[in-house]
Amino acid sequence: MLGYFGPAGTFTHQALRTVTDAPAQPFGSVQAVLDAVRAGEIEAGLVPIENSVEGGVTATLDNLASGDPLVIVSEVLLPVSFVLGVRPGTTLDQVRAVITHPHAHAQTRDWVVANLPGAVVTEGGSTAGAAEEVARPDSRFDAAICAAVAADLYHLDVIASDIADNADAVTRFVLVRRPGSLPEPTGADKTTLVAYMHADRAGALLEILQQFAMRGVNLTRIESRPTKKAFGDYCFSIDAEGHIGEPRMRGTLKGLHRVCRTVTFLGSYPRADGISPKIAHGFTAAEYQAAEDWIDTVMGRTR
Ligand SMILES: O=C(O)C(=O)Cc1ccccc1
Numbered sequence: 001m002l003g004y005f006g007p008a009g010t011f012t013h014q015a016l017r018t019v020t021d022a023p024a025q026p027f028g029s030v031q032a033v034l035d036a037v038r039a040g041e042i043e044a045g046l047v048p049i050e051n052s053v054e055g056g057v058t059a060t061l062d063n064l065a066s067g068d069p070l071v072i073v074s075e076v077l078l079p080v081s082f083v084l085g086v087r088p089g090t091t092l093d094q095v096r097a098v099i100t101h102p103h104a105h106a107q108t109r110d111w112v113v114a115n116l117p118g119a120v121v122t123e124g125g126s127t128a129g130a131a132e133e134v135a136r137p138d139s140r141f142d143a144a145i146c147a148a149v150a151a152d153l154y155h156l157d158v159i160a161s162d163i164a165d166n167a168d169a170v171t172r173f174v175l176v177r178r179p180g181s182l183p184e185p186t187g188a189d190k191t192t193l194v195a196y197m198h199a200d201r202a203g204a205l206l207e208i209l210q211q212f213a214m215r216g217v218n219l220t221r222i223e224s225r226p227t228k229k230a231f232g233d234y235c236f237s238i239d240a241e242g243h244i245g246e247p248r249m250r251g252t253l254k255g256l257h258r259v260c261r262t263v264t265f266l267g268s269y270p271r272a273d274g275i276s277p278k279i280a281h282g283f284t285a286a287e288y289q290a291a292e293d294w295i296d297t298v299m300g301r302t303r
Pocket residue numbers: 005009010011012013048080101103104125126127128171
């Protein structure tokens with residue numbers, strides 16, 4: 001069974017439906033999804049990880065970085081668009097209290113200020129959870145910022161559509177499993193990891209970046225996150241182009257293992273956009289193999 005950040009009607013649910021019609025169980029928080037995967041209650045779980053407007057979903061990044069190990073086995077990209085859903089009869093000028101997910105609030109902030117001056121937005125749960133809450137006759141909230149499908153599902157009236165400040169926003173979701181076999185390299189893959197530096201070492205971040213740069217490995221995301229262990233102690237959450245099965249990525253990971261305090265490997269998986277990296281001269285698998293063969297030759301070893 002699969003699980004997802006729910007309830008039914010979340011963007012995560014829609015992202016899941018773009019890849020499978022298999023039955024799936026909703027969970028009320030990212031943590032609940034990831035804990036259910038860890039406990040073996042579900043085989044895999046889909047959670048949001050990154051948004052093109054707001055950046056990383058910290059609940060996901062931090063849980064993956066610090067909880068018992070899980071690995072990402074695939075990713076899904078979904079364009080997101082928001083509506084304002086109300087109980088039938090409520091008009092725009094009656095809306096005072098709004099509820100939604102923090103990322104939905106962040107992406108509709110300007111619209112809310114311009115169209116609902118004086119309204120208070122409460123962040124919590126998911127966008128579909130917000131719609132479900134507003135649908136209760138005794139709810140203290142007048143409106144939910146959610147997906148059109150959630151408004152429909154919970155029988156809310158849509159009194160404003162396409163209310164995102166940036167019409168091209170895309171959210172990235174990841175499917176995680178317990179560690180086991182990894183997806184095979186496809187030639188268009190990403191690797192996700194968390195690097196913990198040695199404390200108070202000048203140039204420690206540069207050393208991390210050098211491991212990628214010296215092997216021609218491009219990064220697609222890097223974020224610093226507090227480790228929560230001590231004030232000022234940070235780790236780096238990184239996505240890079242390539243698969244652990246490819247020599248330049250293996251070399252990078254081994255290099256990181258040597259220079260970092262800890263490296264948490266969070267998976268190598270196919271890119272949703274299918275874009276293959278341009279591998280610079282000197283970094284292809286064939287060139288790594290040729291270099292290995294040459295070492296064997298000069299050391300007088302035969303294969
Ligand atoms: O709350 C949801 O529906 C989610 O799946 C999280 C989310 C919120 C806002 C944009 C994209 C994903």
